Amino acid sequence: MNKIDLKQTYLDFFKERGHKIIPSAPIIPENDPTCLFNTAGMQPLVPYLKGQVHPEGKRLADVQKCFRTNDLEEVGDKTHHTFFEMLGNWSLGDYFKKESITWSFELLTKYLNIPIEKLAVTVFKGNNIVPADTESADIWKSLGINENRIAFLGEEDNWWPNMELTGPCGPDTEIFYWRSNAPVPEKFDTKNDDWVEIWNNVFMQYNHEPDGTFSPLKNKNVDTGLGVERVTAILEGNTDNYQSSIWKDVIKKIEELSGLSYNDELYTASMRIIADHIRAIVMISGDNSGVKPSNKDQGYILRRLIRRMIRHAKKLNINIESNWEEELASIIINQYKIYYKELEENKATILEVISNEKVKFNKTLEKGLKEFEKVTKDIQNNQIDKDTAFRLYDTFGFPIELTEELAKELNLKVDVEGFKQKFEEHQEKSRAGAEQKFKGGLASTGEMETKYHTATHLLNAALKKVLGPHVHQKGSNITAERMRFDFSHNEKLTEEEKQKVEDLVNEYIKMGIPVEKLEMKKEDAINMGAEAMFLEKYGDIVTVYKIGDVSLELCGGPHVQNTSELGTFKIKKEEASSAGVRRIKAILEN
Numbered sequence: 042m043n044k045i046d047l048k049q050t051y052l053d054f055f056k057e058r059g060h061k062i063i064p065s066a067p068i069i070p071e072n073d074p075t076c077l078f079n080t081a082g083m084q085p086l087v088p089y090l091k092g093q094v095h096p097e098g099k100r101l102a103d104v105q106k107c108f109r110t111n112d113l114e115e116v117g118d119k120t121h122h123t124f125f126e127m128l129g130n131w132s133l134g135d136y137f138k139k140e141s142i143t144w145s146f147e148l149l150t151k152y153l154n155i156p157i158e159k160l161a162v163t164v165f166k167g168n169n170i171v172p173a174d175t176e177s178a179d180i181w182k183s184l185g186i187n188e189n190r191i192a193f194l195g196e197e198d199n200w201w202p203n204m205e206l207t208g209p210c211g212p213d214t215e216i217f218y219w220r221s222n223a224p225v226p227e228k229f230d231t232k233n234d235d236w237v238e239i240w241n242n243v244f245m246q247y248n249h250e251p252d253g254t255f256s257p258l259k260n261k262n263v264d265t266g267l268g269v270e271r272v273t274a275i276l277e278g279n280t281d282n283y284q285s286s287i288w289k290d291v292i293k294k295i296e297e298l299s300g301l302s303y304n305d306e307l308y309t310a311s312m313r314i315i316a317d318h319i320r321a322i323v324m325i326s327g328d329n330s331g332v333k334p335s336n337k338d339q340g341y342i343l344r345r346l347i348r349r350m351i352r353h354a355k356k357l358n359i360n361i362e363s364n365w366e367e368e369l370a371s372i373i374i375n376q377y378k379i380y381y382k383e384l385e386e387n388k389a390t391i392l393e394v395i396s397n398e399k400v401k402f403n404k405t406l407e408k409g410l411k412e413f414e415k416v417t418k419d420i421q422n423n424q425i426d427k428d429t430a431f432r433l434y435d436t437f438g439f440p441i442e443l444t445e446e447l448a449k450e451l452n453l454k455v456d457v458e459g460f461k462q463k464f465e466e467h468q469e470k471s472r473a474g475a476e477q478k479f480k481g482g483l484a485s486t487g488e489m490e491t492k493y494h495t496a497t498h499l500l501n502a503a504l505k506k507v508l509g510p511h512v513h514q515k516g517s518n519i520t521a522e523r524m525r526f527d528f529s530h531n532e533k534l535t536e537e538e539k540q541k542v543e544d545l546v547n548e549y550i551k552m553g554i555p556v557e558k559l560e561m562k563k564e565d566a567i568n569m570g571a572e573a574m575f576l577e578k579y580g581d582i583v584t585v586y587k588i589g590d591v592s593l594e595l596c597g598g599p600h601v602q603n604t605s606e607l608g609t610f611k612i613k614k615e616e617a618s619s620a621g622v623r624r625i626k627a628i629l630e631n
Contacts, residue, residue, distance in 0.1 A: 045153060045276050047269060048104050048380075051128045054148050055102035060130055063097055063580045065381065068106045068124075069330040069339060071517065071574065077339050078108035078325075082129030083243075083264045085578075088486070088597055089133055090209060090245065090262050096560045096582040099135040104128055104269070104380065106324060110342055114468070116317050117310035119281040120237070123346065124321035126269040134260030141242050141263045142180045145216060149240070153276060157185055159219040161229035161236060165200055165212030166193035171247065171255055174199075174212040181214070190229045198231075201243045201264075209245045209258060216240040218275055239275065240267040283313050291316045291372050298365050299357035311353040318350040319366070323373040326394040327384040329574075330516045331527075333619050334398045347398040348438050356442075361403065366395045402438065409437025413447055420453060427459025434460070435467070486599055489521040492607050492629055495556060495588075495600045496546070499610070500526055500625065501572065502592040503545035507538055514574045515622050523613070523628050530623045534615045542625075546610040553605035554589040558598070561585060571595050 052062050066085035070076050079085060082105035089095040105127045115121040132141065149155045162181050167173030178191050196204050201213050219225045221235040229236065245262040247255040274285040283292060283303075292303055295315055301308045325332055325343050334344035351361065359365050370391055378385040416429050425448055433439035441460050448455050497517050504512045508530055516527040534542070563583045566573075571585050573595035583595050588604065601607065608629045618624040 047153070047273050047276060048126070048128065050152055051148065051267070052102055052104070054152055055100075055130045055144075058100070058144060060100040060102040061097040061580060063101050063103045064578050065103060065105045066578045067330060068108055068324055068328050069332060069516070077342065078110075079105065080107055080109050081105070082107065082127040082266050083131075086131060086264075088599065090131075090264065091486075092260065093598065095133060096584045097580045099133045100131070101133070102128075102130040106381065108321060108325070113345075117314045119283065119313075120271065122270055122282070122317050122321075124317070124324045128267040128269060130263070130265050132263035134262065137246075137261050137263060138177055138244055139180055141244070141265065142177060142214065143184065145240055145242060145265070146181075146184045146186075149216070153272075155218065155275070158225055160186065161190040161192070161217045161219070162186060163192045163194045163199055163215045163217070163231065165214075166195055168196060168204075170204070171212070174214070174244075177212070177214045177244070187227075189227055192229050192231050194231065201245075204249075207249045207251055209247070209262065210249050210255075211244045211246040211258075211261075213241055213243040216242075220275060220280055222280075237271065237275075239272050241265065283316060288316050290376065291319065291369060294369055294372055295357070295359075298359045298363075298368070299354075301357055308357055311356045314353045315350050315357075315369070318346045318353075319369045320373050322346050322350065322395060323370050323377075323384060323391055324381075326391045327374070327381070327387045329383050329387070331390075331619050331622055333394060334401075343394075344398060347395060348402050351399060351402050352438065352440055352443075361399070364396075366399060367392050370395060405437055406439075409433060409439050410447075412437060413439075413444070417448075417451055417453060423452070424454045424456055427456040427463050430455055430457075430460040431463040431467070434464070487521055489629070490519050491599045492601055493519040493524040494596075494598065495604065496524055496607055496610060496627070496629060497526055498586065498588060498592045498594050498596070498600075499546045499549045499604065499607075500524075500542070500627065501528070501594070502588075503542045503549070504528055504530075506545060507541045508534075513572070515618070516574075523626060526625045526627070527618045527622050528625070529621060531621055533617070534623065539612050539615055543610060543612045549588070549591050550604045550607045550610060552589070553603055554591060555603050556600050557587040558600070559585045559587055563595075566595055569593060 056062055066079055068079055070079050070084065076084065082103065083090065085105070095101065106124070107127045108124050110123060112121050113123060116123060149160065150157055164177045165174040173193060181191055182188060199213050199215065200210070202210060215238050217229070217236040218239045219235060220237045223235070243264040245264065246258055248258050249255055270282050270287055273287055274282045277285050279285050282288070292312060295312045296303055299308070303309055303312050322343065325339065332339045332343055334340055334347060354365065355361060374384045374388055374391065384391070413433060417425070425444060430441060430444050433444050434441060441455070441457060445455050445457065501512070501514050511529060513529045514526070515529055518525040560582060563579055563581055566583050566585050571593045573579065579595055584597060585593060586596050586598065586600055587593050608631045610627060610629055612625055612627045614626040616624050
């Protein structure tokens with residue numbers, strides 16, 4: 042097929058149909074303790090899908106930076122990625138199934154030139170609570186999709202988010218493409234892996250009530266998602282995502298650095314892993330939230346990606362002491378800076394993060410080799426047991442292949458099956474934890490979370506007054522129990538400064554200041570002096586929250602009506618978060 046600029050074609054198509062193009066939200070979500078990363082295009086729009094009015098209107102479209110780790114170990118095959126871009130279009134109580142399905146079909150067949158005979162769809166088959174989505178099926182048929190290419194599936198495949206969760210929900214219809222050179226089968230078999238999903242249209246038409254019933258929503262929403270990487274490969278006639286134009290330059294550079302060929306199956310998986318991980322590393326470390334490698338949350342994922350990339354670079358005999366990682370990162374930065382300008386602005390930070398972690402990991406590997414020598418001196422039964430093999434992996438970053446290789450030199454065996462069993466157990470625990478941290482979706486924003494949202498504005502204002510105008514919010518995390526607030530400042534706060542900040546916030550609360558919600562052009566908000574953490578994520582029309590003369594901030598909300606609703610503010614802890622960034626943990630008491 043001819044090369045098509047998928048992202049631009051998509052955005053232009055929906056712009057012509059009355060959609061406002063909104064910027065991508067940062068990859069690290071704001072004020073959402075349920076998620077480490079934005080995992081889908083809808084995630085930053087949750088408040089608006091729940092009924093809050095979006096300042097740009099009822100029809101929206103964007104390209105959203107997304108990141109998922111639930112398939113991390115699968116990266117290395119043709120289709121899996123950690124970081125990816127999601128194209129999305131939304132209707133917030135405006136158009137519904139007919140327009141959504143018709144436009145998806147039109148874009149795919151007329152603008153992207155995908156033959157109709159290569160398409161198939163799934164729809165919700167219904168259950169004893171909600172009827173089958175025959176409306177969607179009928180629309181597909183009217184557009185020319187053969188009945189044999191429409192599959193009715195259950196709630197595990199075609200319902201979002203799931204039947205258990207309360208709140209807005211509904212059926213979805215998924216669009217599949219025949220990704221094979223073999224003749225297209227007449228009947229759509231959903232178990233055939235050559236049929237790959239390319240687009241998902243979710244129709245939020247019900248509210249799952251706390252009593253278990255499903256009532257029709259007054260304002261029905263449409264939420265869609267189309268994966269850039271997969272569809273780009275399809276448009277370019279590739280069955281391997283990593284052979285598309287998205288990855289061409291970085292794969293070529295890996296071949297140069299290693300002196301090896303991507304087409305040699307011995308090295309293909311490692312090259313894919315390095316290419317995928319360097320892009321994800323650049324996106325996370327280039328985010329304005331300032332994530333650094335660490336042993337928890339986003340920092341742990343970042344560290345894991347860097348170390349996994351280094352291990353595979355070693356497998357390709359890349360000179361680890363060279364500046365190979367800088368060469369690869371620069372390719373990604375140059376490729377994506379036109380979409381995400383923060384990558385260019387934070388280039389020095391990105392390169393420093395990767396280089397520092399590389400040096401640390403090389404030391405860890407050295408320690409691991411010493412540990413290996415130690416444990417093999419008193420080995421039993423000429424075999425490295427599963428616990429030792431797993432400790433070498435988990436503590437020192439030794440892949441099982443490296444342990445086997447070293448063992449072979451000493452004529453030792455390794456309990457690989459036992460290791461795999463321990464590894465699986467570890468994966469299950471990680472997945473269980475990840476599900477808690479990555480669940481996202483239409484999480485509830487209760488009364489306390491709303492209070493804490495407003496309290497962050499007051500705290501930001503108080504810090505500026507006590508410490509100086511250099512203070513800016515760098516991140517926050519809110520639950521129903523507490524708030525965490527990161528801000529730019531180089532020194533530990535004195536007890537006197539902490540007390541002044543706490544007293545000032547409580548003074549603002551006692552003043553009973555009304556919280557006003559204003560909508561205006563972004564340019565006007567900036568000229569008024571409105572504060573914004575991630576200016577690039579906002580569209581041309583913005584929501585500004587004004588708290589008297591105390592605070593003026595761009596924000597999506599939600600907030601209380603008056604500061605007097607907040608109770609008593611107490612700082613529980615003040616500590617370093619990262620270089621030049623301090624962190625305050627605080628609570629509100631009635």
